[in-house]
Amino acid sequence: MYxxxxxxLIDELGRLPGVGPKSAQRIAFHLLQAxxxxxxRLADVLIEVKQRVKFCSICFNVSEEEQCRxxxxxxxxxxxxxxxxxxxxxxxxxxxxxxxxxxxxLGGAISPIDGIGPxxxxxxxxxxxxxxxxxxxxxxxxxxxxxxEATATYLTRMxxxxxxxxxxxxxxxxxxxxxxxADEVTLGRAFAGRRSAE
Amino acid sequence: MYxxxxxxLIDELGRLPGVGPKSAQRIAFHLLQAxxxxxxRLADVLIEVKQRVKFCSICFNVSEEEQCRxxxxxxxxxxxxxxxxxxxxxxxxxxxxxxxxxxxxLGGAISPIDGIGPxxxxxxxxxxxxxxxxxxxxxxxxxxxxxxEATATYLTRMxxxxxxxxxxxxxxxxxxxxxxxADEVTLGRAFAGRRSAE
Numbered sequence: 402m403y404x405x406x407x408x409x410l411i412d413e414l415g416r417l418p419g420v421g422p423k424s425a426q427r428i429a430f431h432l433l434q435a436x437x438x439x440x441x442r443l444a445d446v447l448i449e450v451k452q453r454v455k456f457c458s459i460c461f462n463v464s465e466e467e468q469c470r471x472x473x474x475x476x477x478x479x480x481x482x483x484x485x486x487x488x489x490x491x492x493x494x495x496x497x498x499x500x501x502x503x504x505x506x507l508g509g510a511i512s513p514i515d516g517i518g519p520x521x522x523x524x525x526x527x528x529x530x531x532x533x534x535x536x537x538x539x540x541x542x543x544x545x546x547x548x549x550e551a552t553a554t555y556l557t558r559m560x561x562x563x564x565x566x567x568x569x570x571x572x573x574x575x576x577x578x579x580x581x582x583a584d585e586v587t588l589g590r591a592f593a594g595r596r597s598a599e
Numbered sequence: 600m601y602x603x604x605x606x607x608l609i610d611e612l613g614r615l616p617g618v619g620p621k622s623a624q625r626i627a628f629h630l631l632q633a634x635x636x637x638x639x640r641l642a643d644v645l646i647e648v649k650q651r652v653k654f655c656s657i658c659f660n661v662s663e664e665e666q667c668r669x670x671x672x673x674x675x676x677x678x679x680x681x682x683x684x685x686x687x688x689x690x691x692x693x694x695x696x697x698x699x700x701x702x703x704x705l706g707g708a709i710s711p712i713d714g715i716g717p718x719x720x721x722x723x724x725x726x727x728x729x730x731x732x733x734x735x736x737x738x739x740x741x742x743x744x745x746x747x748e749a750t751a752t753y754l755t756r757m758x759x760x761x762x763x764x765x766x767x768x769x770x771x772x773x774x775x776x777x778x779x780x781a782d783e784v785t786l787g788r789a790f791a792g793r794r795s796a797e
Contacts, residue, residue: 407661410648413641418629419622429648430687431616433661434706437649443611447642450608450627451635463605463631489628508632 407433459530461506461523463488471503478502482530483540484556486510486549490542502540505530510548511555519555527556531563538566545572605631657728659704659721661686669701676700680728681738682754684708684747688740700738703728708746709753717753725754729763736764743770
């Protein structure tokens with residue numbers, strides 16, 4: 402329907418997550434009329450990000466260096482390791498400023514339906530990090546959904562034989578939420594995990 | 600919060616229309632893990648589209664040639680000219696297969712609030728196209744909103760002195776819609792423009 406390269410652009414944009422055919426069209430038309438320098442900048446940063454962004458050789462976090470900022474930081478506690486699914490989880494946890502330890506980024510979660518088993522994740526690479534006894538606690542901070550829970554269960558079993566404390570993030574009511582809107586699983590967990598009132 | 604170039608990518612993506620901060624993040628993370636060849640293809644098509652896509656020298660439609668497909672097509676009726684705001688309107692009208700004439704793409708609509716007056720649009724370029732008397736009808740197919748109506752009104756006045764019929768697209772109830780859900784302006788127009796039943 403569109404002139405060749407315009408249709409190519411719409412097709413490429415439509416492959417991005419959350420960009421449907423209508424949005425792809427809208428973005429393409431915007432780009433057609435945009436300043437060529439702006440479009441060039443987007444194209445350049447796309448290429449640059451693939452050239453420069455690597456994964457940290459220790460924790461597999463996103464990094465522009467051989468080792469990521471957190472692994473390079475001597476102030477981070479080497480005795481606590483937080484296992485997350487993705488880079489974005491690292492960013493979310495860093496934002497809380499609650500966690501001072503280090504990370505291990507799995508690169509996803511176990512999901513048989515998507516063909517992702519333990520071998521497709523950075524699970525094997527976790528064991529050498531626990532070998533010298535520096536790490537005393539592993540916090541499993543996978544997503545509180547089916548895949549995340551399956552991954553945490555798998556890791557819990559795997560780490561059972563090691564001399565390391567394994568913990569999970571607390572489940573419960575989200576702060577600022579309404580009790581009546583909580584789903585029954587969350588509400589059930591909030592009951593099961595109740596604390597003594599101060 | 601993110602490693603330098605990742606944040607740059609999120610920023611650039613966030614400038615696209617309809618892409619909020621959350622979507623920009625989501626797309627950026629997708630691209631981080633995507634096949635470098637796929638990302639390269641998107642970057643290439645972005646550059647290509649700005650290099651190859653020009654605007655037709657006659658009607659200002661999007662075109663990879665000096666003149667667009669429609670202006671080059673001798674089967675298109677040169678006596679009817681349809682004035683639209685944007686390239687996407689050309690595509691929408693072409694899809695109906697109802698219109699066999701030619702186009703004039705204004706490049707937007709009059710919108711004082713956005714600083715767009717007649718001089719920012721391809722309005723001046725419309726007059727020479729009507730000079731030799733080939734065109735007998737100009738169909739104003741601007742959007743049925745405030746800016747589109749203002750633009751149509753402006754053009755109607757401008758063309759009044761010329762020997763050319765000026766028409767507007769019909770307003771009324773959308774086909775397949777429910778009368779009760781039509782807004783009052785649309786319903787009012789549908790009454791005003793009522794046809795005799797066959």
